[in-house]
Amino acid sequence: MTQIFSRISGTGRCLPERILTNRELEKIVDTTDEWIRARTGIERRHIAADDQTTADLAEGAARQAMEAAGVAPSEIDFLVVGTTTPDVVFPNVGCLLQERLGIGGFAAFSVEAACSGFIYALSIADRFIAGGQAKRALVIGAETLSRITDWTDRSTAVIFGDGAGAVVLEPSTEAGIISTHLGADGHYKDLLYHPYGTSRRQQPDDVEGPFIHMKGNEVFKVAVKTLEGIVDETMSANDLERGSIDWLIPHQANLRIIQLTAKRLGMSMEKVILTLQDHGNTSAASVPMALDVAVRDGRVRRGDLLLLEAFGGGFTWGSALIRY
Numbered sequence: 001m002t003q004i005f006s007r008i009s010g011t012g013r014c015l016p017e018r019i020l021t022n023r024e025l026e027k028i029v030d031t032t033d034e035w036i037r038a039r040t041g042i043e044r045r046h047i048a049a050d051d052q053t054t055a056d057l058a059e060g061a062a063r064q065a066m067e068a069a070g071v072a073p074s075e076i077d078f079l080v081v082g083t084t085t086p087d088v089v090f091p092n093v094g095c096l097l098q099e100r101l102g103i104g105g106f107a108a109f110s111v112e113a114a115c116s117g118f119i120y121a122l123s124i125a126d127r128f129i130a131g132g133q134a135k136r137a138l139v140i141g142a143e144t145l146s147r148i149t150d151w152t153d154r155s156t157a158v159i160f161g162d163g164a165g166a167v168v169l170e171p172s173t174e175a176g177i178i179s180t181h182l183g184a185d186g187h188y189k190d191l192l193y194h195p196y197g198t199s200r201r202q203q204p205d206d207v208e209g210p211f212i213h214m215k216g217n218e219v220f221k222v223a224v225k226t227l228e229g230i231v232d233e234t235m236s237a238n239d240l241e242r243g244s245i246d247w248l249i250p251h252q253a254n255l256r257i258i259q260l261t262a263k264r265l266g267m268s269m270e271k272v273i274l275t276l277q278d279h280g281n282t283s284a285a286s287v288p289m290a291l292d293v294a295v296r297d298g299r300v301r302r303g304d305l306l307l308l309e310a311f312g313g314g315f316t317w318g319s320a321l322i323r324y
């Protein structure tokens with residue numbers, strides 16, 4: 001029996017119009033453009049309008065990806081969204097999108113795995129396509145992190161941004177998505193978290209507030225070590241030598257983390273897709289947006305070998321080796 005793989009047939013992204021520069025942030029918190037560039041690599045980020053939600057951005061990215069794939073909304077039969085900033089608790093963002101796209105009757109859900117959300121979503125959709133249970137999947141990473149950012153906290157306010165990226169996955173006799181690797185370790189829950197949901201209510205005397213809290217320096221160290229582990233695992237699972245990847249498409253959290261991962265892979269920075277200077281850290285949206293940027297500007301071409309990776313709150317992490 002011929003093995004079925006999933007392959008990416010189209011990509012898309014959607015960013016809010018409003019751009020917030022480092023210089024503007026200097027007026028909001030005690031920081032400098034120089035510090036932000038030197039410590040993170042970020043220069044600007046997009047911020048959602050007051051009436052713009054995660055589903056709005058997801059819809060924009062999804063429509064672009066479907067257009068690129070030449071697929072009509074009515075042909076989609078699986079929809080998964082990586083997000084930690086859903087519009088509402090339920091319906092999930094996938095269901096909200098079904099309604100907007102005028103489709104339904106198939107599985108639609110969101111995956112909550114912070115910055116690894118898109119890789120988790122991609123991995124799930126890949127299994128459904130490869131198992132013959134879905135024919136055309138929309139896989140999205142979408143976030144409005146500005147809604148859970150404390151704009152008085154300089155250690156997080158300079159980092160995050162909003163956006164959405166999407167891909168359409170279809171079956172193929174050739175890979176495609178070659179392998180995906182996922183991991184998580186909840187013991188690190190206190191290094192990076194958002195303290196409120198629906199079950200754990202905010203207490204009146206609570207000083208933390210409904211925002212992202214991050215012990216950046218400690219997260220940094222675990223991120224570097226974990227990403228080294230996941231790229232090593234991906235390479236050895238596929239018998240790949242250092243230097244055999246055409247493009248590294250990393251989660252865009254910090255330029256220094258990305259440089260260390262590239263070094264581990266024996267890759268020059270010319271072979272790394274960087275968007276964090278323009279997008280900041282958009283959590284689950286960062287990897288699919290970076291992929292879309294590189295596809296549309298012609299760097300990533302059909303047949304290229306891509307390594308996607310991400311690390312985020314949880315901690316969660318993941319990678320995907322893809323023959324584009």
Ligand code: ACO
Binds near residue numbers: 154216
């Ligand atoms: N402007 C100026 N100074 C600042 C700022 C700022 N915005 N933020 C912190 N500082 C200061 C600190 O107060 C500290 O000052 P001190 O030395 O006087 O105490 C100094 O800069 C160094 O602070 P660190 O936190 O050690 O700075 P670091 O070099 O580690 O950079 C950063 C911080 C950018 C957050 C980095 O640690 C990082 O990127 N961490 C990893 C983030 C990540 O990968 N997160 C996972 C994904 S996110 C998700 O899942 C939602």
